[in-house]
Amino acid sequence: MNLPKRNSEDGRYYLMTPDAREKLQPLFDRCIRDAIDGKITRPDSLYPPVVVSSEGAPFGVHYLAMDWAEAQRAETFNVEQAVAFSENLRRLSRWGEIDHYLLGVLERELQKKYFVVTGREDDHRWNREYSLKPGIRAEDVPEPLLRFACYVAVSYKVYGLDFQYLDTNYLLGLVEKVRPNMVKKLKENGTGRLPLNLQKRKKEHFTASANDAFAVIRISAKDCTEECYSEVLNYLCELLSQEDFPRSYAVEFKGPEKKYLSITGLPKKGINQLCACAVQYPSLQSLLERYARLAMRQYERYTNLDDEQCALPGSFAVFALGMLGQPWRQLVWDYLGLCDDEHSRLQEKFLREYVKQFGFTADTVPIFVRGVLSMQSMKYSKDYAAWMANAESLGALLDAKARLSEIVPSGFSSDDDDEDDEPTDETEAGPEEVLQYAWETVCYVIWGKASAKRGLKVVETAPEELKERYRQIFE
Structure with a gap:
């Protein structure tokens, strides 16, 4: 399928700008449908998070969640689709990327349509009181909305920041006004599916x-x-x-x-x-x-x-x-093939202890290299250079360099998350450039700033019998 050129500033995804909306709308609608059906994928770990539809069209998670939320109405709300959509986006990005929009649906379609609010207008929603509007009975409030409120409330508890338990209390408080048993069962027994x-x-x-x-x-x-x-x-x-x-x-x-x-x-x-x-x-x-x-x-x-x-x-x-x-x-x-910076950082602690115990050998070096590339912020340690300074370890590292394409985790990118850097078009980085960046990353973790300029300082200070191995590592 021939797709339009990506029009975001960094060239990673499509923006639904007024001039591009007509052309992109079918692709956007398909991506939302795929998000519901679990057919989206995430191409990289960069920020802002992007997901790709089954047709290969990339869109920002933020924009998908915002447009989906704006289209939801109490009268036609489908809780199964809503939970699937939310879970698939959360899983591929993080809760903090979507929670604002999900909460917005419930404020607009549940709280404002069915509840009267008392308290000062400048009070936060957490500190105000809610009761059903005159003429509305508890059974008039759509159960799908209440079930979704429970899902969002629980997600705040599980994935939210510490203070967001207040959002959990706010949402469960609304549900308790009309379905107290729903909340009671949730707290005591979970969903009931186990x-x-x-x-x-x-x-x-x-x-x-x-x-x-x-x-x-x-x-x-x-x-x-x-x-x-x-x-x-x-x-x-x-x-x-x-x-x-x-x-x-x-x-x-x-x-x-x-x-x-x-x-x-x-x-x-x-x-x-x-x-x-x-x-x-x-x-x-x-x-x-x-x-x-x-x-x-x-x-x-x-x-x-x-x-x-x-x-x-x-x-x-x-x-x-x-x-x-x-x-x-x-x-x-x-395991290291599944790790990423956003959800897993403890592998750094393990890797250090791993090579400290077993040394840099033909067995451990590929593990270490894969681990370094499973995160974009692994710290340099002078100990690594000391443990590497022998013929066997340097030979193992050279072997890993020759097989680097087999070692690099599938999610590794040649870009980093430094907000001070100018955005780059990720699609321009070819396989060789990605591998080069990966190797430079590994060398930096082992030798730090001394790895710059093809490791000139490292080579100059190396024992004569090891100089050639060091040159090959940095060339």
Whole structure:
């Protein structure tokens, strides 16, 4: 299909400007339809986030959400489509890109159409009181809108900023005015789609509960035996085998054994504790891998970690197994292919400990390079240069350079997110340019500013017997 030239300033996507709207409208409508049907993809991790339709037409997430929201009406509102649209955009970008527009639909179509507001006009919506308009009965309020209000309220709780629990309270407060049981059931049992034996489970070695609406799994271990950790991991695998369970979630684990992974900088959360305890038992390691592979989903995250310590679900299980060495290399490799800066940053902590323990070898260097390229902000450390300063390690790095196209994660881009840079047309960067940028990124993480000018300073100060290897690395 012949598509028009992209007209955004950076050439990444289409803007629905007045002069281009007539030509772009069919493509735009198709992209919204594809967002509902789950047929959109994200071509890069740059900002602002862009998604591509099944026809290959790119549009900004911001504009899709805004136009979709403006078209919604209470009388014809389809909650299944609304949730699908919202979830697919959230998954490929982030909640903060779309929440304003979803909330706007509910303010306009739910609050303003059906409720009277009391309180000072300059008060925030959180601090005002709401009651049904005269003549409107509770059953007159469309249930699809109320269900969508519950979805948005829960999403604020799961994905929003700390203070946005106030938006959760505001929306659930509206729903409670007309369907109090809907909110009660949501808080107690989640959506109701989970089997009862997964919503609540009580066994000899642990008790657990799972709320799929609020995406929270709570587990309390009664002992620190192999049987206990086996039962807990099997329970997590059962949960994640449920198609409808959220892929971003919190695991709140408590147990008597206060053990954590020996990786500096990892948050001491319950999931860290669970994986550190379970990995001690060789018979549970394949079960840990099963949990990791069920949990690992691109653009998802553990929701009870701070933004600066965000991590892909399954991260701690991967780290626990990865630190055992070569048998788990493929799992680490696959994991790093799914990571991205916006949803996962803890891989940097793991990579440092990984090469510190095993050194830069033919086995570890490709993992390290792939990990560096799984994020655009990995920090330089002088330790890397020291660990690399031997013939074996430099040879492994040269081998990785020769196979770089096989190592680079699929989402890696030759552009970065530096707002001070002039925007560039991503489509102009060819495969060779992307690989060159990737290699320069790797060299910077290892040698820092000394990697500039083809590593001139590094080559000049290298031992004579290693100079040629260094030249080949930087050429």
